[in-house]
Amino acid sequence: MIIQVKVPSPGESITEVEVSTWLVKNGDYVSTGQIIAEIDSDKATLEISAEENGIITLMVKKGERVRVGDVLCIIDTSKRNTKKHQEKIIDVQGKQKNNIEEVFSRDLKIPSPASKKILQEKNISIESIQGTGKHGRITKKDCIFYLEKEKNEISFDSNIPVTMYRPETRSPLSSLRRKLSERLVYAKNQMASLTTFNEVDMLEVFLIRKKYKDIFRKKHGVNLGFMSFFTMSCVRALQLYPDVNAMISGEEKVNFEYYDISIAISGPKGLMVPVIRNAEHLSFRGIEQEINKLSTRVHNGTISVDEMTGGTFTITNGGIFGSMLSTPIINPPQSAILGMHKIIERPIVVNGSIEIRPIMYLALSYDHRIIDGKESVGFLVSVKESIENPIKFLMGESEENISKKLEL
Incomplete structure (x- = not known):
C-alpha cells in the first residue's frame, strides 16, 4: 500500500x-x-x-x-525493513575495507577529497605534507597547517607573494529568516521610528526576589524573574499611554483595549516572538508560568503559529546576551517595543550621597506617526517608576498585599 x-x-x-x-x-x-x-x-x-x-x-x-x-x-508499507540485512553487508564490506587498508595503505599518503582539492589549487607536493589521518592519510587540517607553517617561515622582508587558503561557506536563507528580514526592512523603511532612553535602578526588584524567590519557586514551580515585573510595569504604562498600545491600519489608528504582550525569545531556529495573551489579567505567577511554557516550546521546536500571531506591544531583553544599550526595531504592525539591557553596578547619587546600585538601561523604540515624544518619554518614565517602587505601584504597600500578589 x-x-x-x-x-x-x-x-x-x-x-x-x-x-x-x-x-x-x-x-x-x-x-x-x-x-x-x-x-x-x-x-x-x-x-x-x-x-x-x-x-x-x-x-x-x-x-x-x-x-x-x-x-x-x-x-x-508493503516493503519490509531490510536494514539489519544491509547492516550486515556494510559490516562485512567495512571489515574487508579495513583489511585492504591495513595491507595496502600503510605508510601511503592518500589525500582526502577536500585535501586533494587544496593540494591541486595550491600546487603543493604530496611529499611535503605529513598526514595525520588513519594510516597516514592526508586531511584538510594537515594542508591548512602546512600553509600556515609555510607563511610563518617566510621573512617579513620577502617579496614572495603568499596566498592563504581562506574557505567560505554559502547556504540559502531559510523561509523564516527571509520573512524576518522583510519585516525588519519594512519596519525601517515604512515607520517613522525613534528611540528614547532611560535608566532604572533595579535594587528594589532585587530585594523582593531575594526575599521571596525560594518560596515562590517552591509553591509555583517557576522562578520569580525580571520579566514578570517588566510585563506588569508595561501593562500599567500602556494603560496610562494608550497610543503606545495602538497600530495604524490604512488611514485609521486602532487602539487596543487589551494587552497582548509579545516576548522575544531566542531559540535554535532564530528569534521567535510568542505572545502572552491578556497580560492585564495575569498575576506574577501567571506571567512567569506562561513565559516558561512559551520558552520551552520555542526551544524544543513545538511553538505554533497561533502562539506567535498578534501582540499589541513587544518586550525584548538583549541583556541576557550582554548588551549594554541598543535601539530595538519595532515589530510591525505594532507601534512600539521596549528593550531591556544588561544590569551593571554603577555609582549614582541617592539623596545627596554616592551609592553603588544595579542599573539597567531601557530603550523604547516607537512609531512617531502616532506616538509623540511626550507620550514615549512618559511611558518609559512610568516603567521606571514601577520598577523602582514595585511595592507601591505593582503590589500594594503591605506585606499582606505582597503575599497576595505573589500568591504565597
Missing part, C-alpha cells in the same frame, strides 16, 4: 512552505511517528512525521518551495 505524506497547513493565511531539512534518505525504512522532515513557513518551523511503517521515496528536494496539500513523499 502506498501512503502519500502531504504538506500540512501551518496556519490560516499560509499557502506555501519550504522544505528546510530531510532527516531521511530515499529508500530508508521509516517507522510510524518518526520525524522525517522539517518545513519552514513564514512564521515557524514544523516537523513532519511518518504516518506508517515502510520504505520512503522523497518527492521534493531540500530547499524546494511547495504548496499546502502537495505530496512531500510516499511510503510503501
Whole structure:
C-alpha cells in the first residue's frame, strides 16, 4: 500500500512552505511517528512525521518551495525493513575495507577529497605534507597547517607573494529568516521610528526576589524573574499611554483595549516572538508560568503559529546576551517595543550621597506617526517608576498585599 505524506497547513493565511531539512534518505525504512522532515513557513518551523511503517521515496528536494496539500513523499508499507540485512553487508564490506587498508595503505599518503582539492589549487607536493589521518592519510587540517607553517617561515622582508587558503561557506536563507528580514526592512523603511532612553535602578526588584524567590519557586514551580515585573510595569504604562498600545491600519489608528504582550525569545531556529495573551489579567505567577511554557516550546521546536500571531506591544531583553544599550526595531504592525539591557553596578547619587546600585538601561523604540515624544518619554518614565517602587505601584504597600500578589 502506498501512503502519500502531504504538506500540512501551518496556519490560516499560509499557502506555501519550504522544505528546510530531510532527516531521511530515499529508500530508508521509516517507522510510524518518526520525524522525517522539517518545513519552514513564514512564521515557524514544523516537523513532519511518518504516518506508517515502510520504505520512503522523497518527492521534493531540500530547499524546494511547495504548496499546502502537495505530496512531500510516499511510503510503501508493503516493503519490509531490510536494514539489519544491509547492516550486515556494510559490516562485512567495512571489515574487508579495513583489511585492504591495513595491507595496502600503510605508510601511503592518500589525500582526502577536500585535501586533494587544496593540494591541486595550491600546487603543493604530496611529499611535503605529513598526514595525520588513519594510516597516514592526508586531511584538510594537515594542508591548512602546512600553509600556515609555510607563511610563518617566510621573512617579513620577502617579496614572495603568499596566498592563504581562506574557505567560505554559502547556504540559502531559510523561509523564516527571509520573512524576518522583510519585516525588519519594512519596519525601517515604512515607520517613522525613534528611540528614547532611560535608566532604572533595579535594587528594589532585587530585594523582593531575594526575599521571596525560594518560596515562590517552591509553591509555583517557576522562578520569580525580571520579566514578570517588566510585563506588569508595561501593562500599567500602556494603560496610562494608550497610543503606545495602538497600530495604524490604512488611514485609521486602532487602539487596543487589551494587552497582548509579545516576548522575544531566542531559540535554535532564530528569534521567535510568542505572545502572552491578556497580560492585564495575569498575576506574577501567571506571567512567569506562561513565559516558561512559551520558552520551552520555542526551544524544543513545538511553538505554533497561533502562539506567535498578534501582540499589541513587544518586550525584548538583549541583556541576557550582554548588551549594554541598543535601539530595538519595532515589530510591525505594532507601534512600539521596549528593550531591556544588561544590569551593571554603577555609582549614582541617592539623596545627596554616592551609592553603588544595579542599573539597567531601557530603550523604547516607537512609531512617531502616532506616538509623540511626550507620550514615549512618559511611558518609559512610568516603567521606571514601577520598577523602582514595585511595592507601591505593582503590589500594594503591605506585606499582606505582597503575599497576595505573589500568591504565597
